[in-house]
Amino acid sequence: MSLMPPWKIEKSERTRSAIEDAARQLFAERGYERTTIREIAALAQIDPALVIRYFGSKDELFSLVAEPDLQLPNLSAIAPSRIGEALVRHFLDMWEGGSGMPILLRSAASNASAAQSLERIFARQVFPVIASAGEPSTAPQRAGLVASQLLGLALTRYILKLPPVVALDRDTIVREIGGTIQRYIGQSPK
Amino acid sequence: MSLMPPWKIEKSERTRSAIEDAARQLFAERGYERTTIREIAALAQIDPALVIRYFGSKDELFSLVAEPDLQLPNLSAIAPSRIGEALVRHFLDMWEGGSGMPILLRSAASNASAAQSLERIFARQVFPVIASAGEPSTAPQRAGLVASQLLGLALTRYILKLPPVVALDRDTIVREIGGTIQRYIGQSPK
DNA sequence: TCCTTTTGTCAACGAGCGTTGATTTACGAC
DNA sequence: GTCGTAAATCAACGCTCGTTGACAAAAGGA
Numbered sequence: 193m194s195l196m197p198p199w200k201i202e203k204s205e206r207t208r209s210a211i212e213d214a215a216r217q218l219f220a221e222r223g224y225e226r227t228t229i230r231e232i233a234a235l236a237q238i239d240p241a242l243v244i245r246y247f248g249s250k251d252e253l254f255s256l257v258a259e260p261d262l263q264l265p266n267l268s269a270i271a272p273s274r275i276g277e278a279l280v281r282h283f284l285d286m287w288e289g290g291s292g293m294p295i296l297l298r299s300a301a302s303n304a305s306a307a308q309s310l311e312r313i314f315a316r317q318v319f320p321v322i323a324s325a326g327e328p329s330t331a332p333q334r335a336g337l338v339a340s341q342l343l344g345l346a347l348t349r350y351i352l353k354l355p356p357v358v359a360l361d362r363d364t365i366v367r368e369i370g371g372t373i374q375r376y377i378g379q380s381p382k
Numbered sequence: 383m384s385l386m387p388p389w390k391i392e393k394s395e396r397t398r399s400a401i402e403d404a405a406r407q408l409f410a411e412r413g414y415e416r417t418t419i420r421e422i423a424a425l426a427q428i429d430p431a432l433v434i435r436y437f438g439s440k441d442e443l444f445s446l447v448a449e450p451d452l453q454l455p456n457l458s459a460i461a462p463s464r465i466g467e468a469l470v471r472h473f474l475d476m477w478e479g480g481s482g483m484p485i486l487l488r489s490a491a492s493n494a495s496a497a498q499s500l501e502r503i504f505a506r507q508v509f510p511v512i513a514s515a516g517e518p519s520t521a522p523q524r525a526g527l528v529a530s531q532l533l534g535l536a537l538t539r540y541i542l543k544l545p546p547v548v549a550l551d552r553d554t555i556v557r558e559i560g561g562t563i564q565r566y567i568g569q570s571p572k
Numbered sequence: 573t574c575c576t577t578t579t580g581t582c583a584a585c586g587a588g589c590g591t592t593g594a595t596t597t598a599c600g601a602c
Numbered sequence: 603g604t605c606g607t608a609a610a611t612c613a614a615c616g617c618t619c620g621t622t623g624a625c626a627a628a629a630g631g632a
Contacts (some may be wrong), residue, residue, distance in 0.1 A: 393629095440621095
């Protein structure tokens with residue numbers, strides 16, 4: 193058992209996070225199927241066998257790296273007429289920040305477990321907000337419409353990178369898409 | 383050179399379309415990467431080598447099958463205030479009809495050529511309609527917003543099959559999403 | 573019938589994949 | 603130095619993939 197000065201990161205930890213970083217980058221760029229363990233290892237500048245040694249299998253590595261840290265904001269404190277904008281801002285931060293969301297969406301179209309993971313996220317992040325903002329009976333319908341717009345924005349902007357969507361500036365997105373969300377939620381269509 | 387009675391379909395044509403049908407089904411269900419030539423052959427009940435013989439390669443077969451017959455409707459005859467609804471109806475028909483659209487979107491997230499194909503479709507199908515319905519300078523922005531909503535609907539309803547989106551009935555979609563499109567286009571937000 | 577063309581089968585190739593187990597290197601503890 | 607363990611390497615496995623070329627069967631015209 194080696195005892196290292198705690199201020200110096202253990203070598204194994206550095207390798208571990210090098211693999212994670214490489215995996216995050218490649219999974220996000222190419223999706224699960226087109227990313228190989230050998231490529232991840234090459235980018236992290238280590239041996240392919242180490243990836244298995246540290247993470248068990250390609251699936252386990254993907255699950256770990258694609259598990260987004262969903263820190264949902266306190267939307268209960270937001271004025272009801274501004275929930276749309278707040279939701280859009282929150283999701284823009286999530287997509288552009290270090291969360292695993294782009295990884296998940298890129299693979300969700302052809303990977304069942306990734307799709308399921310996405311579904312869970314929406315069920316926990318947007319559904320409660322929508323449900324608390326109107327009559328409960330129409331909540332699923334309204335949540336579905338919201339999901340279609342938010343995921344469509346993410347798909348076209350961060351995955352497909354359609355030029356006119358990439359070109360939209362943040363303020364425009366918050367205003368326009370936020371307005372749509374607000375309208376779907378059913379609180380003062382603005 | 384064989385001359386068969388024209389009312390009797392040549393055997394080769396039946397095999398050819400059996401392969402195409404199997405390919406369409408599997409590509410649509412699993413995407414490009416997860417679909418193998420051997421599976422296509424098994425579903426069509428023929429030898430894997432025949433797939434190559436008839437179509438050259440997996441890529442060529444995919445390109446052929448994923449090329450949607452984009453018969454865009456005559457939207458110039460539609461009342462400007464109803465373009466949103468008309469566009470939504472048109473795209474619902476395209477997705478649910480026999481077009482290759484679901485195949486394309488399922489693979490677009492991890493297949494560059496499929497993504498490019500999708501981009502072309504939107505550039506030719508929705509951009510002209512949007513451009514002709516407002517001042518040209520803001521056309522790209524408005525087209526981007528429209529694309530984000532329409533592709534988001536397709537993604538959540540036909541690819542990810544999120545339950546609340548699948549549950550939406552056609553009239554609700556035409557009304558709600560159509561209204562959003564109309565608002566993005568900028569013609570009388572209804 | 574024989575011959576030609578079309579259509580289909582079969583076995584195998586080379587390559588790439590995820591994964592494994594044995595082996596070697598690096599390195600702090602004594 | 604020497605030892606023991608953690609970290610990293612290496613070669614190879616079994617498998618699946620797309621693709622190929624040689625060969626067999628079927629079909630139609632003469």
